[in-house]
Amino acid sequence: MDIQSTFELLDKKFTSIGGLQQGGITRLLYSQEWNTAVRELEKTFKDEGFEASFDDIGNLSGRLVGSKYPGETILTGSHIDTVVEGGHLDGQFGILSALVAVKYLKEKYGQPLRSLEVLALAEEEGSRFPYTFWGSKNFFNLAKKSDVDTIEDAEGIRFEDAMRESGFDYRKTTDVRNDIKAFIELHIEQGKVLETENKTIGVVNGIVGQKRYTINLKGEANHAGTTPMSLRRDTVVAYSKIVTDLTKRAREIGEPLVLTFGHVVPVPNTVNVVPGEISFSVDCRHIDQQLLNDFATEIEDKIKSVASANNMTYDIHLWMDETPTLMNEKIVRIIEQAAKNNVGDQYKVMPSGAGHDSQIFAQYVPTAMLFVPSIDGISHNINEETKIADLVKGIEVLIDVLYELAYKE
Structure with missing residues (x-):
C-alpha cells in the first residue's frame, strides 16, 4: 500500500464534499455537506472491512476488532466539521490519516491484539451554532440538552431541528465507555513554530x-x-x-x-x-x-x-x-520514539496553543497528540496547506504509535 497516494485519493474525495470554488471547505455541523461527508465516510469504513456505527448525536466510528483483547480500544481520529471557508486539513487530516494508518496496519500485520477504532467527531469548531466540542463532550456525557435546546444558527435554524433533520438526537444514555485505553489525535499545527524551526513532527506534551x-x-x-x-x-x-x-x-x-x-x-x-x-x-x-x-x-x-x-x-x-491539559506521559514517550525513528532529530516536543478535542479526551482517557507543520502557519483559511511529504511523515509516525499500542503485548 502506498501511503501518499492512498491519502491523496481520500483527501480529494472528502475535500470535494463542502468544497468551495475558490478552494477550501465549508462543512458545518448537521448541514447538507456535513451529512454527505459522514455518510460517505461510513460507506468508506464499511468498504475497508471496519465495523461502522454512529452514536446518538452523530459521532462516527470505524472499528477493527482486536483478536486477543477486543474489549481494549485504541482510538484515533479528529473532528469532521470545518469553520466557514476553512481548509482541507483542520480536523479532516486527523480522520483520514487515522483511516490510512489503520488500513496500512491491517494489510501489513492483520488483525490487531487490541481493537483499533477511527473516530470522526461530529463537531469541534462551533462555527454554525454557538457551542463548541459537541462531539467530544457528548462522547463523555458532558453536553447538556439545556446547553443547546434554545440556540440557533445565523439563519434562525434551531440546533434541535438541524440535528433531527440529519437523523440524530440527544444522547439516550448517560453511560460512558470504559474500553478506551488510548486516544491519539494527529493534527496540523495551525502555527509557524515547526516550519520556522525546520521540524517535521511536533510531539504535543500539553494544551495551553x-x-x-x-x-x-x-x-x-x-x-x-x-x-x-x-x-x-x-x-x-x-x-x-x-x-x-x-x-x-x-x-x-x-x-x-x-x-x-x-x-x-x-x-x-x-x-x-x-x-x-x-x-x-x-x-x-x-x-x-x-x-x-x-x-x-x-x-x-x-x-x-x-x-x-x-x-x-x-x-x-x-x-x-x-486550565492547561497535559498529555499522557507514557504515550508522549511512545510518540517521541516513533518520531525519532522516522525523522531523526527533526521533531520538537511542544505545547499546543490552540484548543483540540484531545483536551476533552485527556480528562478521561490516556491521550496524546502529534503535529505536522502548517505552511506559513495558516489555518482556518482556504489557503491552509501542508507539504505532502510532511503529511506522509505524520501518518508514518501515527502508524508506528498505533502498532506499539494495538499490536504489542
Whole structure:
C-alpha cells in the first residue's frame, strides 16, 4: 500500500464534499455537506472491512476488532466539521490519516491484539451554532440538552431541528465507555513554530490553559479641540499604556506565554471627541497553570493601576478560565520514539496553543497528540496547506504509535 497516494485519493474525495470554488471547505455541523461527508465516510469504513456505527448525536466510528483483547480500544481520529471557508486539513487530516494508518496496519500485520477504532467527531469548531466540542463532550456525557435546546444558527435554524433533520438526537444514555485505553489525535499545527524551526513532527506534551477577559474603562468624553491634554481622561490613551506595558512584560517572560488584545471598542468612537469609555478583550495562554495565574494577576494589577493613575473606573470580567491539559506521559514517550525513528532529530516536543478535542479526551482517557507543520502557519483559511511529504511523515509516525499500542503485548 502506498501511503501518499492512498491519502491523496481520500483527501480529494472528502475535500470535494463542502468544497468551495475558490478552494477550501465549508462543512458545518448537521448541514447538507456535513451529512454527505459522514455518510460517505461510513460507506468508506464499511468498504475497508471496519465495523461502522454512529452514536446518538452523530459521532462516527470505524472499528477493527482486536483478536486477543477486543474489549481494549485504541482510538484515533479528529473532528469532521470545518469553520466557514476553512481548509482541507483542520480536523479532516486527523480522520483520514487515522483511516490510512489503520488500513496500512491491517494489510501489513492483520488483525490487531487490541481493537483499533477511527473516530470522526461530529463537531469541534462551533462555527454554525454557538457551542463548541459537541462531539467530544457528548462522547463523555458532558453536553447538556439545556446547553443547546434554545440556540440557533445565523439563519434562525434551531440546533434541535438541524440535528433531527440529519437523523440524530440527544444522547439516550448517560453511560460512558470504559474500553478506551488510548486516544491519539494527529493534527496540523495551525502555527509557524515547526516550519520556522525546520521540524517535521511536533510531539504535543500539553494544551495551553486560557484566560479571557472583557475589560471596561470609563473616563470622561469631552471636546477634542477645547480639552487640554493635561485635563483629559482619555480611555484610549489608558488602553495604549496597558497594551504596551503588558506586551513588554509578556515578551520578558517569554515562550510559551502568549498575550492578545483582540477586540477594541472606544466610545463614542468619533474623530472630534475624547473617548470617555473603552471596552477591550484580553486573551492570555500558558501551559503552566501557576505561571498563567501569576500573569493573570499582573494583567489585573496593571489595569487597576493605569485606571487609578488616569482617574478612571474599571470593570474586569473573566469569562473564560480553562486550565492547561497535559498529555499522557507514557504515550508522549511512545510518540517521541516513533518520531525519532522516522525523522531523526527533526521533531520538537511542544505545547499546543490552540484548543483540540484531545483536551476533552485527556480528562478521561490516556491521550496524546502529534503535529505536522502548517505552511506559513495558516489555518482556518482556504489557503491552509501542508507539504505532502510532511503529511506522509505524520501518518508514518501515527502508524508506528498505533502498532506499539494495538499490536504489542
